[in-house]
Amino acid sequence: MRRPSVLLTLFAGLLLMILAPPASAAGTPNAVFSKTSTWEGGYQGAYTITNAGSTTLSAWSVEFDLPSGTGVGSYWDALLTQSGNHYTFKNREYNGTLAPGASASFGWVSNGSGTPAGCRFNGASCTGGSSTDTTPPSVPGGVTVGFATASALTVRWSAATDDSGSVAGYEISRDGGTPVTATGTSYTATGLQAGTSYSFRVRARDAAGNVSAYSAAVSGTTSTGSQQPSGGLSTAPxxxxxxxxxxxxxxxxxxxxxxxxxxxxxxxxxxxxxxxxxxxxxxxxxxxxxxxxxxxxxxxxxxxxxxxxxxxxxxxxxxxxxxxxxxxxxxxxxxxxxxxxxxxxxxxxxxxxxxxxxxxxxxxxxxxxxxxxxxxxxxxxxxxxxxxxxxxxxxxxxxxxxxxxxxxxxxxxxxxxxxxxxxxxxxxxxxxxxxxxxxxxxxxxxxxxxxxxxxxxxxxxxxxxxxxxxxxxxxxxxxxxxxxxxxxxxxxxxxxxxxxxxxxxxxxxxxxxxxxxxxxx
Structure with a gap:
């Protein structure tokens, strides 16, 4: 068999370098940031950690900086240490081990609107991967409206799925209006009119910003004032x-x-x-x-x-x-x-x-x-x-x-x-x-x-x-x-x-x- 020419070999090598995805895009564990809900002066943030590698992770650590004027309030599913504006979140005892393909997440409530910068995952740069993820999550199913009062309706649905392993949040549109966000599989719409019908649609969003199609619209009707459930037990020792x-x-x-x-x-x-x-x-x-x-x-x-x-x-x-x-x-x-x-x-x-x-x-x-x-x-x-x-x-x-x-x-x-x-x-x-x-x-x-x-x-x-x-x-x-x-x-x-x-x-x-x-x- 003849050996290929040197030029041909070099060309083939360059072509492989151009076409092959970078190592961080696939096969490397990563941490992806998302805002799961926002409000004036703050937001609820989360990092989704995915083990895209071939070996089991036994522990993880995510660290980043927040700009002046923004800090972490309450947090969950991680242990936090802080030095100035530098925050380090490490796994809890129950979510540190991640098999290949598994995911974990942690979150916090932000005091201020600044977002994380300089993120590092287990000492290396956070890889994110959002630029290559173009696949939306599945459409949420089982959408129902219940628990009606004179001024509120609660919408519930079944969790959607995503190729990244987790869904970052959901968007709920009432009567075709601008959607609001939720992290779980329920949302309570408040400030409604008594005895009035409202329709809701739900769609899923992943950490890369891809959104699913909306679910079919479902409707619910608030109760009238006379039908509103009685109040709670204000004093009950x-x-x-x-x-x-x-x-x-x-x-x-x-x-x-x-x-x-x-x-x-x-x-x-x-x-x-x-x-x-x-x-x-x-x-x-x-x-x-x-x-x-x-x-x-x-x-x-x-x-x-x-x-x-x-x-x-x-x-x-x-x-x-x-x-x-x-x-x-x-x-x-x-x-x-x-x-x-x-x-x-x-x-x-x-x-x-x-x-x-x-x-x-x-x-x-x-x-x-x-x-x-x-x-x-x-x-x-x-x-x-x-x-x-x-x-x-x-x-x-x-x-x-x-x-x-x-x-x-x-x-x-x-x-x-x-x-x-x-x-x-x-x-x-x-x-x-x-x-x-x-x-x-x-x-x-x-x-x-x-x-x-x-x-x-x-x-x-x-x-x-x-x-x-x-x-x-x-x-x-x-x-x-x-x-x-x-x-x-x-x-x-x-x-x-x-x-x-x-x-x-x-x-x-x-x-x-x-x-x-x-x-x-």
Whole structure:
């Protein structure tokens, strides 16, 4: 066989260099930035990390600079370190390993409109790849309109797919108008007219800016004012139904002046809902008390979870099984209100958080108008990153969250616990405003609930009657969604002793209940 000439060899080599894609365009892990939603003075940003290589990634790091005047507020699905205007995000323990073709993402709320510059992924330049991606995502399917009030409609859809491995967001057009953006698979249109029909179309957008075709239009009609669902429970303190002897809610309501209670707690016995691992709610345990409260003009909220025992979302291995347990409890008591008290390791367990969110979305679809509250630990500075992720997960799954109720207690620091409760509410408002930028301030304040611990807290600090009056005054000014406290039997007993049954401060029976009863929303 003859050898090719030197010139021919050089020409062939040059041709291959011209025609072959650069190594970074394919076969190299990359990180792509996108703005998933924007508003005046800020935006929600995200990086999608895709392992386009042939070997598994065991960890990742994305770093970039933000211009002066722009900073990172709350963030999720990553660990953050900052040096001046330089930000470095590293994987969490649950999303650092990426097999070939797999993707992960993290995001943050930006204070300011500046975008990242000088991005580096695992020490090398971020490759992006948006200039070569011209394939749009698939069209979102299963678009429905539900959860109607007199001024709002909630649109839900099934997730689209994209050749990059993930969809950056969705655009929703109402009545053919300019689209708004959403990151999850639901969107609530607010500020609508009562008794009016609206149509919606949804399309998907990938990180490269490609958009799918719109889905077929679907319509929904807001309710009239007389058909609008009743308001939430503006004051509903927790009552430990596991106390002995079993508390009587009707007797306590009669003596205290309160009408509503949050019944605590339903936990898991295997993947089965049980009252503090003792009584099956399917048997209607304590339903006679619920009926009496309702007959007197009040209502109850049943709370799942708590600090002890196992929350159902951690015990059940599938969304179907979890939904079945939640649904059984709602049916057994004819509930309009349910609460999910998520504490400790449960807030930092992504699998159970996602499972719960999906089950709750199905629960609301099966029970239109069901009001769901998420009760989470808080600091004066606001929800922890894990707690914020719980709310974001519920939002993205299509759950219409009624109240984010913060446990304003046990800070283990030398602060005034009355001031700290108010600060926690203000901080939570700011966080929710970032997660729900389309809502008015009044609508976001109506999502905030506050639950202090009466008297002596577990850390030895005290929340007293003056602190309670301070919180009620603040709630009246801002029209908070809910006030509660832990716990009604401690308030009734008004004693000195074990903290599970006493407040350990001077008080008369039901003194706190009578202070909180002044709040009506």
């Amino acid at each position: 927790y009552i430990d139904m596991g106390a002995w002897p079993t508390p009587s809610m009707p007797d306590m309501a009669s003596a205290s002046g309160l009408k509503n209670y949050t019944m605590a707690f339903i936990t898991a016995s295997g993947c089965k809902a049980m009252w503090f691992n003792a009584y099956d709610p399917r048997d209607g345990w304590a339903k006679d008390q619920i009926d009496a409260i309702r007959a007197a003009g009040g209502d109850v909220k049943v709370s799942f979870g708590g600090a002890s025992g196992i929350e159902l979302a951690q015990a059940c291995s599938s969304v179907d099984a979890l939904y079945a347990e939640y649904n059984a409890v709602v049916n057994a008591y004819g509930l309009k209100y349910v609460d999910f008290d998520i504490e400790g390791a449960a807030t930092a367990d992504p699998a159970s958080v996602a499972r719960r969110s999906q089950a709750l979305a199905r629960l609301q679809q099966a029970h239109p108008g069901l009001r769901i509250s998420l009760t989470l630990p808080v600091l004066p500075e606001g929800l922890t990153a894990d707690g914020l992720s719980v709310v974001q997960s519920a939002r993205d799954a299509g759950v219409d969250v009624d109240v984010v109720n913060v446990m304003a207690m046990d800070y283990y620091r030398s602060v005034d616990y009355g001031d700290a409760a108010v600060q926690a509410a203000q901080s939570t408002f700011s966080q929710l405003k970032s997660l729900y930028p389309g809502r008015t301030d009044a609508q976001v304040w109506a999502m905030v609930g506050v639950t202090p611990m009466l008297g002596q807290n577990d850390d030895g600090h005290v929340y007293d009657q003056a602190d309670a009056r301070q919180l009620v005054s603040f709630a009246q000014d801002k029209h908070l969604g809910e006030l509660a406290f832990w716990e009604a039997t401690r308030d009734r007993n008004a004693c000195t002793g074990a903290l599970y049954q006493c407040t350990n401060i001077p008080q008369s029976p039901y003194e706190f209940a009578k202070i909180f009863a002044a709040y009506s929303g």
